[in-house]
Structures are given as C-alpha cells and as structure tokens.
Amino acid sequence: MDLLIPDIGLLFWMVVVFGLLFFILTKFAWKPITQSLKEREADIQSALDMAERTRAEMAKLQSDNQKLLAEARAERDAIIRSANETRDRIVGEAQVKAGEEAKRIMEQTREALQSERTAMIAQVKREVVGLSLEIAEKVLRKELSDKKSQEELVKNMVAEARLN
Template sequence: MELLTPNIGLLFWQIVAFGGLFFILRSFAWKPILASLKEREENIQSALDLAEKTRREMAAMKADNEKLLAQARSEREAILRGAKETADKLIAESRDKAESEGKRILEQARETMQNERQALIMQMKKEVVTLSLDIAEKVLRKELSDKSSQEKLVNDLVANSSLN
C-alpha cells in the first residue's frame, strides 16, 4: 500500500519541482507562447476579416456585373429594336416609293396611250375625210356632169338645210 499513499517528502519535492518548473515555464516559455498565440490569433482574425471583406466586395462586384450585364442587354435590345424599326421604315418607304413610281409610270403609260389613241383617231378622221372628199368629188363630178343634175342637187341641199 505504500505505492498508493505517497510519502510527505516525496510529495513536497514534487510540489517544489512542479512550482519551479511552473515558474520557469511562466517566465520564459508562456509569455512567448502566449504572445505568438495572440499574434497568430490576430493574424487569423485579420485573415478572416480580409476574407469577409473580399467576399462582400465580390458580392458587390457580382451585383455590379449583373447590373451592367442587364444594362447591356437592355441597350442591345433597344439597338436591335431601333434597327428593326429603321429597317421596317426603310422598307415601307421603299415600298411606298415603288408604288408611287409604278403608279406614275402606269399613269404616264395610260396618258401616252390616250394621246396616241387621240392622234390615231385624228389621223383616221383625216384619212376618212380625205377619202370621203375624194369619193364625193368623184361622185359629184360624175353626177354633176349635166346641168339638170346640178339644179336637182342644189334644191335637195336647200330642202335638207331648212329642215335641220
């Protein structure tokens, strides 16, 4: 049982050795260890703060990038919409211009045709008149070769003119 109950002397020297070791460690080891632990804790805390700051900055940059991307998309849509409107306007203007040009050309062709028709009718009338006069002249020469037929023609013409 001697092993289970320590001797007072042994206990005293163990306490003295422990106290001495405690004093030496406290004086020379714990201060540098605690200082290095405190420094390490500060480094870790600053690293955590920097990581948190970086995370916030990254979130802000991501939000800014998304905002810029949305703005760029809206500008692209506006540009595309404007280009489409311009293209539609140009197409409509071209179509209107082509239609008006076509109508003008068609009207000009109709007018030309009408003028040619009038000229043709006038020429035909001239030719008919000329032919009629030639025929009438020949007929009159033949019929008016004697004096009695001339008198009869004059009387008929006078009778017809008073009726009209």
Template sequence: MVLLNSSLLSPSPGLVIWQIIVFGLLVFILRKFAWKPIVDGLKEREGEIEGALRMAEETRAEMAKLKSDNDRLIAEARRERDEIIKEAKDASSRLISQAKEDAQTQGAKILEDARASIAHEREVMLAQVKKDVAGLSLEIAEKVLRKELSDKAAQQSYVSTLIADAKLN
C-alpha cells in the same frame, strides 16, 4: 526479489524544500523571460490571423459586389442589345412599308401616265382617221362631181368602186 530503498520512496524534507525553491525559481525565470514573449507571439499571431480573416471577408464582400456589378452590367448590356435590335426591326419595318408605299405610288403614277398616253395617242389616231376619212370623202366627192354620170346606177357603181379602191390603199 529486489528490495526497494526506502529513501527513494520517502524523500527528506530538505530535498523537498530545495525542489520547491528550484521549481519556483524555474517558474519565475520562465515567466520573466519565456512566458511573456511566447504569449506576445501568440497574441501577435492571433492578430495576424484575425487581420487575414478580416481581409478575406472584405475581399469576399468586394468580390460579391464586383459580381453584382458585373451581373448588373451584363443585364444592362442585354437590355441595350434588345433595345437596339427592336429599334433596328422597327426601322426595317418602317423602311419596308415606306418602300411599298413608294412603289405603289410610283406604280399608280406610271399606270396613270400610261393611260393618259394611250388616251392621247387614241385621240391623235382618231383625229388622223377623221382627217383621212374627210380627205377620202372629199376625193370621192370630187371625182364623183367631175364625172357626170347620167344614170343613178352607174353613179352608185362608181362610188362603190372608189370606196373599195380607198380600202385597199
């Protein structure tokens, strides 16, 4: 068994006083030279962290604003695109309906011109036929008058022959 020295278990009062003085001196020196720079460094670091957090929050807010602006611009661009497409469709519809109306107008005009032309040609042909019939009638009458026939049957036979001869020509 080991016997413990009783002087280690109960220190002398002089040693305790010296230990208190050294401890107080150590606390004074640490407070004067170490605690203040350590606390200042911690406060500075805390300020830097708060600044970084504030900057991160500002950046986040700015990013949210930019995203909002981008969303607004995209919505505006889509609205403008839809408006342009609608205007193009409307213009296309107007052009198509205008083209149809123009085609119908031109078709009606061409049809009317063709009818007028046909009517004019018909009148010209009827005038020509009347002229030809009148000329033939005059020729037949002239030939009948030149040939004096005594009987009526011979005259009718001669007129029939002239009419048949006129139809052949």
C-alpha cells in the same frame, strides 16, 4: 503570534527571488509571449477581415456580372427591336415608294395613251375628211357629169339653204 512576524531572511530572499523572477520572466517570457499572442490575434483578425472583404468582393463581382448580363440582354433586345423597326420602316417606305412609282408610271402610261389616242383620232379624222372629200369629189364628179343632175343639186341646195 510567531506566525504573524515576518522573518527577515525570508523577506530578503523573497524580495530578491521575486524581483529577479519578475525581471527575467518579463524580459524573456511575458514580452515575447504577449507579443506573439498579439501578432497571432492580429493575423487571425486580418485573415477574417480578408475573408469578409473577399466575400463582399465576390458578391459585388457577381452582382456586377448580373448587371452586365442584364445590360447585354437589354442591349440585344434594343438592337433587335430597332432592327425590326428599321426593317419595318424600310419595307413600309419601299412599299409606299413602289406604290407611288407604279401610280406615276400608270399615270404616264395613261397620259401617253391618251395623247396617242387623240393623235390617232385626229389622224383618223383627217384621213376620214380626206377620204370623204375624195369620195365626195368622186361622187360629185360622177353626179355632175350631166347637166340635169347639176341643176337638181343646185336646186336641192338652194332649198336646203332656204330652209336654213
């Protein structure tokens, strides 16, 4: 039973020593220790967060690059395509224009030739008329130099005229 009765002396020393121990350890050991533990945990957490963030940023950057590259490629393709189109269009237009021009020139030439020809024909006609008149004059002059032939002619002419 003696074992179960607390000693006043030990009780007193226990309260004093444990109390002092509690206050000293709290102030000089537990507070700094838990504080440093917390700081370290926060450091580790922030480092991990940072790594995660960097990884995400890297991934984003990479995808951005990919996107940029794809965009550039698409733009290049579009430029080439449009250039091709422009070239084709210009060439086509030029061909059409050239054809039209050629046709127009041919037409002009043809017209010029035509008018030249008609003019020439007219000229030839005129000259042929003049020539024939001269020939006829000369022939007539020669034919009508004697009386007999004159009368014959008139006779023929009259006959002809009657026939008409």
